[in-house]
Amino acid sequence: xxxxxxxxxxxxxxxxxxxxxxxSIDTDxxxxxxxxxxxxxxxxxxxxxxxxxxxxxxEIENIIxxxxxxxxxxxxxxxxxxxxxxFNDAIACGFSVLxxxxxxxxxxxxxxxxxxxxxxxxxxxxxxxxxxxAKLITSVVSAVKAFSTFMVSFVPIYAGVLASSGKAxxxxxxxxxxxxxxxxxxxxxxxxxxxxxxMQLSLGICSPLGxxxxxxxxxxAIKKFSMWTLSGLTTLLLGFLSVQTIIxxxxxxxxxxxxxxxxxxxxxxxxxxxSEAMNIIKGxxxxxxxxxxxxxxxxxxxxxxxxxxxxxIWRVAMNLCSFSASMLSLDKPSKLLKSIDSVFxxxxxxLTLSMLLFLISLTIVSL
Amino acid sequence: MIIGIALFSAVAGLFIKQYKPELALFVSLxxxxxxxxxxxIFVGKIKDELKQIFEEIGANTAxxxxxxxxxGICYLAKFATDVCKDFGQNSLAGKIELTGKICVAxxxxxxxxxxxxxxxxxxx
Numbered sequence: 109x110x111x112x113x114x115x116x117x118x119x120x121x122x123x124x125x126x127x128x129x130x131x132s133i134d135t136d137x138x139x140x141x142x143x144x145x146x147x148x149x150x151x152x153x154x155x156x157x158x159x160x161x162x163x164x165x166x167e168i169e170n171i172i173x174x175x176x177x178x179x180x181x182x183x184x185x186x187x188x189x190x191x192x193x194x195f196n197d198a199i200a201c202g203f204s205v206l207x208x209x210x211x212x213x214x215x216x217x218x219x220x221x222x223x224x225x226x227x228x229x230x231x232x233x234x235x236x237x238x239x240x241x242a243k244l245i246t247s248v249v250s251a252v253k254a255f256s257t258f259m260v261s262f263v264p265i266y267a268g269v270l271a272s273s274g275k276a277x278x279x280x281x282x283x284x285x286x287x288x289x290x291x292x293x294x295x296x297x298x299x300x301x302x303x304x305x306x307m308q309l310s311l312g313i314c315s316p317l318g319x320x321x322x323x324x325x326x327x328x329a330i331k332k333f334s335m336w337t338l339s340g341l342t343t344l345l346l347g348f349l350s351v352q353t354i355i356x357x358x359x360x361x362x363x364x365x366x367x368x369x370x371x372x373x374x375x376x377x378x379x380x381x382x383s384e385a386m387n388i389i390k391g392x393x394x395x396x397x398x399x400x401x402x403x404x405x406x407x408x409x410x411x412x413x414x415x416x417x418x419x420x421i422w423r424v425a426m427n428l429c430s431f432s433a434s435m436l437s438l439d440k441p442s443k444l445l446k447s448i449d450s451v452f453x454x455x456x457x458x459l460t461l462s463m464l465l466f467l468i469s470l471t472i473v474s475l
Numbered sequence: 476m477i478i479g480i481a482l483f484s485a486v487a488g489l490f491i492k493q494y495k496p497e498l499a500l501f502v503s504l505x506x507x508x509x510x511x512x513x514x515x516i517f518v519g520k521i522k523d524e525l526k527q528i529f530e531e532i533g534a535n536t537a538x539x540x541x542x543x544x545x546x547g548i549c550y551l552a553k554f555a556t557d558v559c560k561d562f563g564q565n566s567l568a569g570k571i572e573l574t575g576k577i578c579v580a581x582x583x584x585x586x587x588x589x590x591x592x593x594x595x596x597x598x599x
Contacts, residue, residue: 196533204534207525208542215546222553224579228545232538235586239535242593306597313590 156254159410194418197240202425204236205445206432213436226440233433233441237426238313241448244415244422245309248455249302251415255462256294258411262404263287269400270473273393274364277356282473285352289345289469293462296337301458304330305451312447327447331454338461346468353472364390401470408466416459423452477513480506504558511554518547541586545579552578 212229215222267283270276308330372383426449433442484506492499522543529536552575559568 200533203532204529204538207529207534207539211525211542211546215549222549224576225546225549228542228549228579228583231583231586231590232542234590235538236535238590238593242597245597303598310594310597313594 155258155407156250156411159254159258159407191414191417194414195421198418198421198425201237201240201422202429205233205429205441208232208236209429209433209436209438209441212438212441216437226438229438230440230444233429234313234444237429237445237448238309241309241422241451242306244418244452245302245306245455247415247418248459249298251412251459252294252297252302252462254411255408255466256290258404258407259286259290259466262400262407263290266397266400266404269393269397273390273397274367275357275360275473276363277359278353278473281352281356282349282469285345285349286469289341289465292341292345293465296341297458301334301338301454304334305454308454309448309451312444312451315443315447327450331450334454335457338458342461342465345465346472349469350472397474401474405467405470408463412459412463416456416463419452419456419459423449423456426452477510480509480513500561503561507554507558511551514550538586541582544582548575548578548582551575 208229212225215225263283263286267279270279270282308327311326368383368386371386372379375382426445430442430445430449433439433445484502488499488502488506491502525543526536526539529539552571555571556568556575559565559571
């Protein structure tokens, strides 16, 4: 009887201990707790409505909570669905411009070099190409604003996750540099670059209407100034972030290893267990950090890529039309289409630099 | 048919010119008018076809209509100018040219307004 009682006690103790230890290393619980504390759910609210809806369509609005939600095939399929409507406007505009150019060329081929008709065709081509181009500039402004709004929410959350995973100094440097960069880019885009591109386009569209006005020099100067400003700022910020991360990364590593060593040696009896538990928590935080990263990259891709693709398609359409105009000896429409193309190239530059800044900074701090 | 009319009127004009030179001009004028009417019918068909294509691709048909109207005005003005020159009325021909230019400016005015509106929006 006594023996049976002892065995029962041992079995119960083992069961309770096992259950307790199993609970203590349940990574899902740790991950869930860390997610709630880091406030990653707020990222979804920081996105514009159309992007949130797109994420819902992608079925990845809960990417942080569900590891199996990411499927490469599904992503490609959804992205291609998202990009299909971007082709329509550019194709319609391209065809309109080509039809007008062909009509003008047909008229010219009868041997009647008519200046008045050339003017009418130039006005027609300008209207066909410029009105959608102006709308595109507005879309770029909205995309840049949405990007900066998302970044303002994302940077503190990601910095929090980085800090909890033992990279406190890196997180502090990252958040300050990135918040400064995001605000800087937003301000420069809103008050300098977008108005400049608007000016460039408006000068470009007004010049074919008057005889002897050539603004190609002004347009080139605006483009050069804007691209130098943006690339200079991006290089400066990324360089600063890289140097800072190299220094702070080593310090963080040292602090983390010291903490583990202290926990492992200074705490009596359970020291090594605490040290191992720290490793598990760190692993969970790394998983959380990667999930947040992937979520942010997809969200930024959804914000910036559609408009980027649209701009690329528009550039192709404008270049084709410009070549056609040159071939048909219609110089003014050709110049106009080239000036619209240069505005699109400039806008592509702004968006690409914003994306690069985001991706490279993430790569720097996550390494 | 148009070529037939043109050739017939040319030959008839040559004959009439020998006996009544003042009538020869009227013959060429009448032939020109008939040819122009025939052309308008053909061009109308082309315009309808192109308009349909524009509508199908979702392009702005107002632009196309304005440019086509401008083309029509140019052709008509040229025809009228040539006739006036045939009659030796160079001054009148110049006035017709000017009228044609003003008409083209009027037809393209809504487009110019739209362009300027966009330009102002971009600057503002």
